[in-house]
Amino acid sequence: MNNKKKIAEDNLLAYKSMKKESLYLKIAHIIEEQIVSGTMQLGDKLPSLRVVQKMYHVSINTVKQAFLELESRSLIESRPRSGYFVSKIAQRRLSLPSVGRLQASDNEHDQEDLIDKVYNSLKKENLTQFSLGVPAQSMLPIAKLNKGIVNVIRKLDDGGTSYEPAQGSINLRRSIAKWSMEFEGQLTEEDLVTTSGAMNAIFNCLLAVTKPGDTIAMETPVYFGTIQIAKSLGLHVIEIPSHPICGIDMDALKKVISKIDVCCFTANFSNPLGSLMPEENKIELVKMLTERNIPLIEDDLYGNLYFGTNRPKPCKAFDEAGIVMWCGSFSKTLAPGYRVGWVAPGKFKKKIIRQKLLQTISTPVLYQEVIADFMEHGRYDHHLQNFRNKLYSNCFQYQRAIEEYFPDNTKISDPQGGFVLWLELDKRIDTASLFDTAIRQNISFAPGRMFTLQDRYHNCMRLNFALEWNERIHTDLKRLGTIVKNAF
Template sequence: MKKEFLYNEIAGNIANKIKTGVLKAGERLPSVRKLSKEHGISINTAKRVFLELEAQSLVQSKPQSGYFTSPLNYLKLPLPEISQPVPVANIREPDELMNGVYSTMGRRDLTLFSIGVPSGNLLPLAKLKKEIVLATRELKEGGTEYEPLQGNVKLRRMVAVRSLAWEGNLKDDDVVTTNGCMNALALCLMALTKRGDTIALESPCYPGILQLAVSLGLKVLEVATHPVTGIDIDALTKMLPKIDVCLLVPNFNTPLGYCMPDESKKEIVALLSKYNIPLIEDDTYGDIHFGNERPKCCKSFDRDGNVLWCGSVSKTLAPGYRVGWVAPGKYKEQILKLKLIHSLSSTSVINEAVGNFIMTGRYENHLRHLRRTLQENYQKCADAIAEYFPEGTKISRPQGGLALWVEFPKDIDTGELYNYALKKQISISPGRIFTLQNQFHNCMRLCIGLPWTDDLKLKLKRLGSLAKMIRN
């Protein structure tokens, strides 16, 4: 095993024991020399393991004494409740609140906890600029021509190659490029549904997906979800006679951040296939895992082409590039027909640049740094919440992604909190925008993709004070 992977594995195993409480706060860890001997690694590699754990705020060193586990106060906070949406289609969009939240995009005067993308400070901007220049030089006519309808060959090949990591085993001919993941989801829904059809979605659900479904005239059935394991399969099963299509975000769903167990993914794929109900899988966050391995997708278990797997680099590399894709299985011809009508071609230069960035290995190197930073951000945000937010606050424990879900006591309305926070130059995403039903009024989503600073901690402290003020 390569030293890089061995070091990551050892650090990951110790980190998992700390987070799950196997190793208690203040417990002494093996010495550098003992760790080296136990695992057959060099002293320098053993030191690197502890430096990694220290960077994640999981351990702390004491001079002349060694390393000890850090107190993780956020682990004392309970998990949010299992969602309980009513089992009927509902179309009550919180338009005013949603429009207010998304109108803040791009504002430099606000701390944008509300927008679920990584900060530009966490992205390899200089390297991306070089790839754009290179793509312009290498493409025929400088990239001004239309590319093939199915999309850039290099990008599709790289998406297919990366699918081997989660046992997707795709070929480049299985992939169609799109203008971001939302465009992929839109093409899928337009191909599979007509006005009046019913779609099953997780509850809570990303607001953009809710808006898309409503704009296409679909009836929305929200399915109960557990904050750790995801969708309630029994609840989904009861809905099967009513639904025409299902759209899920199994890996690090926003806003809860859960990762559905492989058994659940496999069961859902088989269940929907049995009833010939297409499954659209949004895997936008799959590459931002906090564990050692990238999780499998529902597509990993698809044997008859019933899963339309969608992804993008919008949450990992370049939100503004709008580079996405779909592996539509047996629905490929319908997707290509719609792409021809609605967009014809993706942006040649951008897709070539991203394809090359992935091919050279720079993407995976970037992801390693991004994953570690986001995990550290989550832990620091969660600790600040444990310290400053009102008693009775509950938070999710995301296993990856960009979101942290906060559930306040019932007497705190996050729509009201949003208005007060905005006056303090802080923007949040109130829970009500993640549903079409009358729920989640006491919840909010916070983006963990902002660089951690003392000022960011101060903003969280201010949010906690505002929440307490509203409660009083």
């Protein structure tokens, strides 16, 4: 009798479980149909959990299960403190860009003239600068920073005119160390050295761990500044294929790891692809390089500009041997012209400090103290939250415009953070020539050829979406799409 009772109870539980499962799947299916049919558009906000609960007379847990089901299929995505939104992937019409090939710099193609041309064009008035990798001034807290300058000058005994220790401002280093707890960073102020921006940090790292003729691995496509630094130091470059979503191709790296002396990667929101390396790949990468004692220079310039719920950890978070040199800057998030960056150089700290002392003696203390002051009391976090929301919205707007105005065979990246888009156009298009046409119409972009040492990416371009979205930006994207269509 007891046996029968237990069987009956089990059957009842199973029935209730099936009923509950069918409810959450039913809700998920209704929302999915609205997304697929276009009733709910790309970027639209879903009703809150409470609203859906009342609509279908179910428990909150059932609604959560429905949302998790939709999220697992990339139909919706959550945004910090904002709710759930229709995912970019859900209604994506254009394909992702192609993955580059594994290639060494045996047959280099000079890109310096093209880089000079792009930067010289920035002097032109009334130019829409899709090419420049910095945010618009209107998106930065300039007034608050200016007020901070006045406050800091009053606090400093010398008004910021004296030398400081070569390691950098103790206040700023302490602020960065505290803030790194956001991604479970176990850093102290003694682990950090301030620099004149992220590029200065990367240069010093390469100078510390390489000699002319060494081989460096970097992703492809890659930020042209990193390539230029490697060339200036006489390094041999191997470009590792990078997927537009998950970043570095680990299998490709393993094929050439025996030839590598140093790696320089952007694990979080690479420039120009915007890819994000999965955490398990970061762990594998650090372990593989640690076993071979190969230094990793990590450019984490865009790490704070994530579109998800949490800041992704840098590779540095998994570094126990001190081989990862974690580089960052406030240039992309706060004040490009301040030129304030940092590096956590691990076991190479003494060498980095010695190099900095020889090159610059010290970095200007004023702007370091202004940023340290701004980071106090959560002001930096508050700014980042607003900034990320704007960038996330802009990314939607740009992608919609590109899908509407560019040729149907255009391929476009789907960045999970940062503020650049990578476009792959028809193979017959040369974006270096297209650049000249666009400039005559006061539109600038970065031709793809700038982001490699190889003879490739001629039909690609990078666009900056850290500009205030307005009618002019919308119109200029439409005009740029027309320029591309007329290039055939």
